[in-house]
Amino acid sequence: MKMRSLLFVLPILWAAVAQARQLVGAPSVLHFSKQQYAGGGQTWDADMDPQGILYFANNEGLLTFNGHSWKMLPVPNHTRLRSVKAGENGRIYAGAQDDFGYYLADADGVLRYTSLKPLIPAGEREFADIWNIVPYEGTVFFRSNNKIFAYREDRVRVYHAPGEWRLLCRSGQGLYAQDARQGLLQFTGNGWKPIGPAVADKQLLVTAVLDHPQDTLLLFTYKHGIFKLHGGRLYPYLTPAAEALQKARIQCAMEWGNSQLLVGTAEAGCYILNRQTGAVIQQFGLQEGLQHNSIRKIFPDPGQNIWLALDNGIDMIRYNTAIKQIHPDKHQYLSTYAAKVFNRQLYIGTSDGLYVTPLAGNAGPGKSGNTNSKLSPGTGGAVHPDPSGGPLPSGNNGQDGAFNPAGTDNYNDLSFQENRFRKVEQSGGQVWSLAMTGGQLLMGHHEGAFRIGEAAAEPLLKGTGCWLFLPQAARTLIGCYNGLRTMGQQDGRFDKARQVNVLFESLRFLTAEQDSVIWASHPYRGVYRIVTDKDTTLRFTLFTSRHGLPSDNNNFVFRIRGRMVVATQAGIYEFDPVRQTFAPSPWLFPVLGAVPIQFLTEDTGGNIWFVSNKMPGVVDFHRKQGDKPYRTMYFPELKGMIVTGFENIYPYNDENIFVGGEKGMYHINYQKYRQPKKEPRVMISQVNARGEKDSLLFGGFLPAGKASFKTLPAAYAGFHFEYASPACGHGGNMEFSYRLEGFDPAWSEWAARTEKDYTNLPHGRYTFSVKARDHLGNVSSAATYAFRILPPWHLTLLAKGIYAALALAFIWICYLLQKRKFATEQLRHKREQEQLILHHEYEKEQREKQLISLQHDKLATDIQFKNKELATATMHLLQRGKLLFNIREELLLAIKKIEPLPYYPFKKVLRLFEEAEQDTEDWEQFSRHFDEVHNNFLSILKKHYPDLSTTDMKLCAYLRINLTTKEIAQSLGISVRGVETSRYRLRRKLEVPGETPLYDFLLAVTAAAPGVAQNS
Structure with missing residues (x-):
């Protein structure tokens, strides 16, 4: 009876447990639709090469994804691609309809397809789709429904199906195939050996074969769940998820790490199972953000992202990410504004109320202690203190399936807690903030201030919206829509909230310098310094850009390390009480710089969390960056995803940082986020x-x-x-x-x-x-x-050679031209020189001519002078001869008259006359002067005619100087008749022709003499 009751209850329990455990933190899911990758909707297979490039077998062909861009390579025969596998030597094997082969990059990095169909033996080349590709021990196997092809060393061997090949896969124990008649077979090297005929007997369709301890195989079937195969016998694998998986229809499965299994179904998406127990760790389907529930192929990459080939699209689950998303309401993406861990429960304030989920080890409500109890960075897996005063235990608390990516069950990361969010009663509407004071959790709400009780939210202030709470020693200040309120507390009870008079601005940011000095800011007014008493406002001062602030707008007050600071659009500012002005913070401004800051908070480790330009970040003072004793780190994954104007960060501890977002709450495991990763690749x-x-x-x-x-x-x-x-x-x-x-x-x-x-x-x-x-x-x-x-x-080597040749030719031509020019210039210069010489010679000649002319003139003058002298001498001689002749004649006449004249005395006188007439001294002097004047006329004449007598020579001289016959007669002392006779005799001696004047002949004879210049 007990056994029957147990059998009756067990399915119910299993059905309850089999419901997919959803965790608090859901990893983000990236969608790739067919519009993005420009392919068909159905994707059948996926794999990755050593470079990190992903390959998908799609209806339209081979899809590749390098992390940024998609490429589609149609199959040459334009059929559907059913399978893909990255092999060795850069080959990407692909199986299509009626063809299979491989893609290989050519020298240009473009994938080129090579069909292996020509290698198939003749008569075996007809087949349908290639559904599976499995490399095994140096051979690549391709499965169609009726044949398995084994490709090795450019040869293809064919294995015919005994009935119909339905599966080809491998595990650590071997290579397996399913046949419709013989069941499961294992490849032995020479052929296929049946090891599970029961598979055929039960008419199972096996979709995956995985290893299991003790020589056992896990068989995942399409409609019948999971079986164990041991010793040729089948045993149902009874797990809490068995029934759910059977209904969902398993299409693929694979091992993931040492402790998980990934299962893809046709109707319920992807399951993550505990490998030892088969319990569901997490499920991803349409409700969790997938595009489609039908999973054709699961492929986990080295970064522990889960790629899903869907019936319509491709999804990637960032399962091992340090940033996850929390959706308090599974049915809608609510904006979140606040988070708080209180009494072993996680509270999240949203735009539609307050949501809460219990945490592992929850012992129910209790008194809270330190409201900001957190671990400093670097505490690792130490137990985290809980606000209620007790630890949050690590471990799975007795529940199967708790999981973290490291493979150990650990609840330090609260995102791995089970998601059991519920809405707190009486909290509907806009939640602005959560605060803990006096062991109570308070909620700032659009409708007022509330205390969160065990069952519901209890109102403390109604009628006006409340932004936030500022707990002090004896009171709690509330920043409201219309000013500041104060509320006392005693023994866990709160007094009625009262208005702090005078200032009625909306105060969304409050911080305390001391209990009586409060700083507040208004986004569009400036910064207020408020001095208060217990219940009333004594005075306040408004500080604006006139007091050193960069602007009147967007100034937010916070308390960091016990100091009031103002986050502005130009960095962090602090108040100088001496000058009563604001100035850049001397310690925070150099850290963050002049960037706009909208939010600031700190954790117990001293790290400062902030929001700048819609992106959260942290200044980690426990990690160095270069020569700086701190490192500033941003979270670009969340840029633009937080609620603008209502930024909020709740650093509970290193593993649990909560950031308010527009679509849910974001959870950061900062300890994991900052862990060193493998060197990125590009x-x-x-x-x-x-x-x-x-x-x-x-x-x-x-x-x-x-x-x-x-x-x-x-x-x-x-x-x-x-x-x-x-x-x-x-x-x-x-x-x-x-x-x-x-x-x-x-x-x-x-x-x-x-x-x-x-x-x-x-x-x-x-x-x-x-x-x-x-x-x-x-x-x-x-x-x-x-x-x-x-x-x-025009810049090639040939062109340069041509240019060089042309340049050389040009240079040679220039040289020749220059040479010619030089020669021409030289010739011109020579001509000029010649001209100059000629000119010089001409001038010289002219000068010589002038000199000659001068000399000629001088000679002429000299000749004239000589002629005059000669003429004078001749006249003198003539006169003397005439005188002597007259004297002689007179003397002779006188002698004739004297009778008898003594002969002897007169004879002596006559002899003197004869001697005077015949005196050669005068003739020699005359002839010498005559030759000087007339170019040696007498000498030349004497040389040519040596027979000439002195008288003949005198006659020639007298003829040369053109003396008249009478003058010649007087000069010679003869008669005119005697002169004629002498002339006649001279003609005969000189042999002068009769028609030639004797004067001309004499000139010709003297002029013809060598070395004698003609002279007129």
């Missing part, structure tokens, strides 16, 4: 050259791990580079820095952009390099792509 996904026609240079897939060097013509001067970091491991929050060596002088600034364009690059060698950096500052090795732009034709 890849160049595409390179395009742009010219008159664009050209794809590199397709993103590295052949043998390296891209080839590319040489391009000069027509390509523009280049487009795309780069990415693989999607696993770093949450997609990567920044990149690039450099084009040969063009960029230095690396670029870090930015999230994943592409870069260059235009008008000159010819030369270039290397494009890119690095990736994750949120922790880890920098990847650089990915590079080298190329060369050839110079234009």
